Amino acid sequence: METEIFFRMATEEDLSEIVAMLADDVLGSQRERLEDPLPESYLRAFHAISADPFNELIVACHGNKVIGVQQLTMTPFITHQGGWRATIEGVRTAASVRGMGVGTKLINWAIQRAKEHGCHVIQLTTDKSRPDALRFYERLGFEATHEGLKLKL
């Protein structure tokens, strides 16, 4: 399997598989809606993401199967001498390939992409109820230096 995984920008045709991965998760099952047809809000978000050159929905593929997803945004901030940051969101792999290193490949791809773009840091937040995810990112070199705060609107 090692040599056959590749990454590409998601297309509209990938959306159902992406939402299926997002929903196949303890937290995701409570907040996603995997329906046929998909709720319009996913399509609207997909088009808004596609319209932004610095917001990328990326899928990992194995042959013609989508086996992983992540979203990478690159944002200019005024802090850190006007530096760009990359942010990773919504990392998921298909249940059929879990434990096979696809998540690691996804994150390493994002790190490389962020470097190419000239970002000085790559960041993400992970729910404190996911200790395994925290350890996964720490193994990849991330440091939990910050509190991640949210306020529902």
Next chain:
Amino acid sequence: METEIFFRMATEEDLSEIVAMLADDVLGSQRERLEDPLPESYLRAFHAISADPFNELIVACHGNKVIGVQQLTMTPFITHQGGWRATIEGVRTAASVRGMGVGTKLINWAIQRAKEHGCHVIQLTTDKSRPDALRFYERLGFEATHEGLKLKL
């Protein structure tokens, strides 16, 4: 002072005052460069921010003085049924007005703006070495549900 504070988008002419506020801080003093003229990287970031309709550098003003700054980005994600999120970064107030509620007004302004845009959540990360900042955000209703991870590139 209460009634005289107002908020507006930052202009290029505000940049020196903004960088002065960012640099007047334990962490910021190590990573910003308050020079005359300002390093070009701040101007490039300012123009990149201005070119994005969903990335806003906001200043709080009192009369003709800039007394606070924050950056608000609004981003469409595929997670949460394709929901938009608002992210706050680089919140600072001028030393001369600290403890006068300007920070609270800035954040409440951002919350209102994020609601108007239809964001389902507003989020930020705060360095674990800033316990006062954490308490400040918790008082405003934010919950530290996530770990904030960073990897320098």
